[in-house]
Amino acid sequence: MLDLSSLWKLEKNHESLYSMKNEMKLLQERTEFHKLEKKCQELEERHENLLIKMKEVRLHLRKLEQEVDTHKEKSRMAELTLxxxxxxxxxxxxxxxKEKEYHRNLIDVLEDKIIDSMGISEDTESRIDEIYRLLSESKGDLVEKQNLIDESSAKLKNGMEVLEKTIENLEGEIDGARLSKYNDIRKRKGSGIAEMKNDVCNGCHMHIPEKIVEKARQGKAVVTCENCGRILYGVLEQEDI
Ligand SMILES: [Zn+2]
Known part of the structure; x- marks a missing residue:
């Protein structure tokens, strides 16, 4: 009796290997990781810009305070002489x-400006804190994601190695001519062997003519689906055993 179970196992291992390779590809594309990385860069830029702004606001404030001092001194001198x-x-x-009045008025204007600048300074400071908090959070997420990627990659790599070894062993058990026939079909169709259930090929879901079912039932040769060309495997062989 023809035993196709090794070929069937080979197919299942190829399927698993294929899906692991896809998973690995997605993992290496790291779409989510790159999005997060971009977010971190943007936050870093915003943080940097706000620090520059803060420095400018503080400088401006100092300048205003110095101007107030100058005008206070000038007003005081005018008053003294007066x-x-x-x-x-x-x-x-x-x-x-008039001179004293002039300096007094300027001091009022400058003091209003100082109050405005202090408001801007406070606002900028709280924005810096907020952005810094977001940035720290995102950086933490990034590290976590990188660790997960590394972990999953290592697991997948191991799994793939095991599958490749199993495939190699199975290939060693299968008759050479049959194996190359299977590989040819698999190359063309994506899978080389299909389960046959209730006279239907599960590779293409078409009904299998009675004479083909009969031929497969005899189990003397490898029988392929007339429609999709896949090697037929399934219940018949198991029933006959
Ligand atoms: Zn078929």
């Missing part, structure tokens, strides 16, 4: 009064 009795001329006194 009230120390050294100037008697009315016009000159009027001029000094």
């Amino acid at each position: 009230y120390n009795g050294s100037v008697k001329d009315l016009k000159q006194l009027e001029h000094l009064e």
Whole structure:
């Protein structure tokens, strides 16, 4: 009796190997990983830009404060001259009064600007904190994802090695002519052997003519499906055993 079970096992191992190879391919494409990597880069850029902005705001604030100090000093000097009795001329006194007023007004304007800048500074600072938090989170995810990828890759690699070895062993058990016939069909169709159930080929789902079923039942030669060309394997052989 013709025994096709090794060929059938070979087919199943090829199927598993094929799906593992696909899984490995997806893993190596690392679509999710690249998305996350891009997100990290964007967050890093935003963080960097906000730090630059923060530096500028602080510099601006310092400049405003220095200006306030300058005008306070000038106003103080005008006031001093105004009230120390050294100037008697009315016009000159009027001029000094105006000068003092001028510096006072400028101080008010500058102090408003300082309040605005302090608001911007606080806002920028909290945005920096938020972006930094997101960035740390994303970087953590990235490391985790990389570890998962490494782990899965190693598992797949092992699984594939086992399958390849099994395939090699099975190929050694199968008659050479039959094996090359099977490999030819598999190359063309993706699979070389199909299960036959209730007179239907599970490779192409077509009904198998009675004479072919009969031929397969005799079990003297390898019988192929007339429609798809796959070697027929299935219940008949098992029933006959
Ligand atoms: Zn078929």
